[in-house]
Amino acid sequence: MKENDVLITGMGVICAAGSNLEEALTSLSVGKRNAGQVSLFETPLKYPVFEVKEIPGEFDLAGRRSLSLTLCAVCEALSMARLPADLSELRVGVCLGTTVASQLNGRQFYESYRRTGSASMLAVDRYLKGNLAEFISRRVRACGPYMTVVNACSSGSDAIGAASSWIKNGLCDIAIAGGADELSRISLSGFGSLGIVSPELCAPFDGNRKGLNLGEGAGVLVLESKSSAAKRGSATELYLAGYGSASDAYHLTAPRPDGLGLELSIKKALLASGIKPDAISFVNAHGTGTLDNDKVEGAVLESLFGKNIKFLSTKGFTGHTLGAAGGIEAVFTVAGLQEGWIPASAGFRNADQTLPIAPVRKKTIINGRYALSTSLAFGVSNAALVFAKSTN
Amino acid sequence: MNILGIGIVFARGSGINCYENALREGWQHPAEVNVSQAKDRRSSVYQVDLDRVKDKNLWKRLRRADKFSKMAVLAAASAVTNSAVLDIDKKRLGVIVASAFGPQVTTFDFLDGLLDYGEANVSPTIFSNSVHNAATSYVAEVLGVHGPCLTITQFQFSFQTALLMARVWLDEGRCDYCLVGAVDQYGEVLGYIQNHKLSLAKDGRIKPFNFKPTYQVPGEGSVFFLVSRNKTANVFCEIEHICFGKNGEDNNVTADLNIIDADGTLADESAYLSAISPEIPTAAYAPLFGSLMIGSAFNCTAGALMLKNQVYYKNPVTDNPQGINLLQDQGSSGIERISCIRYNCNAEAAVIHLKCV
Numbered sequence: 109m110k111e112n113d114v115l116i117t118g119m120g121v122i123c124a125a126g127s128n129l130e131e132a133l134t135s136l137s138v139g140k141r142n143a144g145q146v147s148l149f150e151t152p153l154k155y156p157v158f159e160v161k162e163i164p165g166e167f168d169l170a171g172r173r174s175l176s177l178t179l180c181a182v183c184e185a186l187s188m189a190r191l192p193a194d195l196s197e198l199r200v201g202v203c204l205g206t207t208v209a210s211q212l213n214g215r216q217f218y219e220s221y222r223r224t225g226s227a228s229m230l231a232v233d234r235y236l237k238g239n240l241a242e243f244i245s246r247r248v249r250a251c252g253p254y255m256t257v258v259n260a261c262s263s264g265s266d267a268i269g270a271a272s273s274w275i276k277n278g279l280c281d282i283a284i285a286g287g288a289d290e291l292s293r294i295s296l297s298g299f300g301s302l303g304i305v306s307p308e309l310c311a312p313f314d315g316n317r318k319g320l321n322l323g324e325g326a327g328v329l330v331l332e333s334k335s336s337a338a339k340r341g342s343a344t345e346l347y348l349a350g351y352g353s354a355s356d357a358y359h360l361t362a363p364r365p366d367g368l369g370l371e372l373s374i375k376k377a378l379l380a381s382g383i384k385p386d387a388i389s390f391v392n393a394h395g396t397g398t399l400d401n402d403k404v405e406g407a408v409l410e411s412l413f414g415k416n417i418k419f420l421s422t423k424g425f426t427g428h429t430l431g432a433a434g435g436i437e438a439v440f441t442v443a444g445l446q447e448g449w450i451p452a453s454a455g456f457r458n459a460d461q462t463l464p465i466a467p468v469r470k471k472t473i474i475n476g477r478y479a480l481s482t483s484l485a486f487g488v489s490n491a492a493l494v495f496a497k498s499t500n
Numbered sequence: 501m502n503i504l505g506i507g508i509v510f511a512r513g514s515g516i517n518c519y520e521n522a523l524r525e526g527w528q529h530p531a532e533v534n535v536s537q538a539k540d541r542r543s544s545v546y547q548v549d550l551d552r553v554k555d556k557n558l559w560k561r562l563r564r565a566d567k568f569s570k571m572a573v574l575a576a577a578s579a580v581t582n583s584a585v586l587d588i589d590k591k592r593l594g595v596i597v598a599s600a601f602g603p604q605v606t607t608f609d610f611l612d613g614l615l616d617y618g619e620a621n622v623s624p625t626i627f628s629n630s631v632h633n634a635a636t637s638y639v640a641e642v643l644g645v646h647g648p649c650l651t652i653t654q655f656q657f658s659f660q661t662a663l664l665m666a667r668v669w670l671d672e673g674r675c676d677y678c679l680v681g682a683v684d685q686y687g688e689v690l691g692y693i694q695n696h697k698l699s700l701a702k703d704g705r706i707k708p709f710n711f712k713p714t715y716q717v718p719g720e721g722s723v724f725f726l727v728s729r730n731k732t733a734n735v736f737c738e739i740e741h742i743c744f745g746k747n748g749e750d751n752n753v754t755a756d757l758n759i760i761d762a763d764g765t766l767a768d769e770s771a772y773l774s775a776i777s778p779e780i781p782t783a784a785y786a787p788l789f790g791s792l793m794i795g796s797a798f799n800c801t802a803g804a805l806m807l808k809n810q811v812y813y814k815n816p817v818t819d820n821p822q823g824i825n826l827l828q829d830q831g832s833s834g835i836e837r838i839s840c841i842r843y844n845c846n847a848e849a850a851v852i853h854l855k856c857v
Contacts, residue, residue, distance in 0.1 A: 151619055152618065152620060153619055207631065207632065210602055210632050211602065211604075211630070211632070212602075212604045212607060213607050213610075213611065215615075218689070222615065232696075232697075236655065239653070239654050239656075241654060242656055253661065255661050255665070256653055257650065257652060258633055258653045259636075259649070259651055260631050260633045266650060270665060270668075273665075273668045273672055276672070279664070293614070293619065294610065294611075294614075296619070297614055297619040297622045297627075298610065298622060298630070299627075300620065301621075301622045301623065302627065302628070353649070353650075354646055354647065354648060355595070355640040355645050356640075357640045357641050357643075357645050357646055359641070360628045360629070360634060360637050361624075369646065486628065486633065487628075487633070487634070487637030487641070488633055488637040489648075489649050489650075
């Protein structure tokens, strides 16, 4: 561990796989996939989705689903970190990624406005008071920087990377970082219009994959400087070793075919970690289950890590949770290192003959110290996070 | 961190020279637009007219982009050109785009499609343009950027947060140059909301020094800075500090001029009085570009121009019921430091300290 590495002192998650980390890991362990038809709103679209079945009552802020999901994950992470609910006495930053929670997209509000020329301001008030990082920052009375990252599907990973930079640069001692998104009609119909949503359960990296399934949830890490953790008497073996980000500069919705941005982001993360590719014990890939994403990502992973790299996509358990994905997958990656196992890559059955590598087919023991989580976003961002387990 | 180049798009045109002209010429009445659903049928708005920009090569690459993204790309590309830095390694160039509302006009366009044609028949092009990092994506694509990219959407201090992130990236060595900017767009629905939440200036004049009650005139546009640790002959100024704090308590830097973001986007802007000193003249340039949550970027641009040109630009609107020390005269002087101050509705301040280099 390097002197300025950022420790992970807490984790929280809520997704279709479970309402907390323990529940979610149980689902992952037994291969349980909690998908179904949309129940949150009426829609003619019949795609399977990964909804959160129940948000624990104390976190359920009526009509503000993304905030509720975030709050649930944040509270679990703070509890694990043994931090109080009121953080005003500490130097805490909040950096969260999202897509849906950033949009002024109230359908009822707009329908009323279009039809009658007037509309209730309730949806607007919720929106104006519901910016993700601003809301959580005020809720926990954090007095450090806050930032809502909207890098589409890499939002959560980039938020974690940015928060680690804050700590390394002394802007705060502790950061609540990750991502959250609710399932929304806009996303469902929008992704449907792009022709990349699967009518079946998603099958990342499978030869017969037909697209992604949407999901929802939140995943949050508590990042902390060594000195802050030591001062609080908080011990952990887990840390964020490196973060890399790079742009494709290619297309608004399609990944660059040669994977340049992803490759650059991974190389930067490895360089920041001070390790070589062979130190990576497994990769939690972005693995959406779309033809293009998995093709590009599979090729890049093979070129950097070789044919025998252990990798998986946890989207088979969560669906693609968009702005939450990077946060949720960071939690699962860190948990994989901590627990010493990763689940089978859900949905994978048949190898894609055009891909040089295939994900793990069964629950797999992990002995290494480093793991990588990747995120690819619409058009711009590729993000890579290297997590590590100390030998000390 | 130094500002090496600036690109800007606002109601009176595009390019830093155009903005400098506006600073010299002073206030002009903004255009009146039809606001069909608002309480007042016509309203003053500082609206950007992209038809005035005759750059076929740029528009060809942006033919599917919405106005939000076009404004951002125009400002970002202009910042690079303005810097005259020719040898930027695009793998070492980052992009950070800040916004308060994102491409909300396109989001409502998408909802139009959803309501008119049903959820199975929406437009993929409109959807992809409504994603909040679309503008960043277009900037990266058009300029060939392979460095890190970040998009921020938040109501409070989004531009200041973007600048802070740019500084962190440069300090960490994630990039050598960073295009950091802000963009927001006016739209009919946003206008309707603003009409409900805030008071519109019936005479089209934002009066930044009224503080309470306040009156706003919506604006739109984009500003980008090319920033770096490097210095060039064309450098505007240094961004010395970016401070956040209750009542600006982190604001310990003495400035030759305070530029405040007061523009009527808060119903009560009296908090600015606590940051105003009788010894230091105060200016506010919102009457040139409109009321915007990202107005700091435009005011900061005025400050950067003053430091580079060593010229004060007079306040475009000087109604001064509180009798504060306003910058009155346009003239040359030794200007060392300028503080650009923004308050939010919780009386928290963010201050960008600019310094002559």
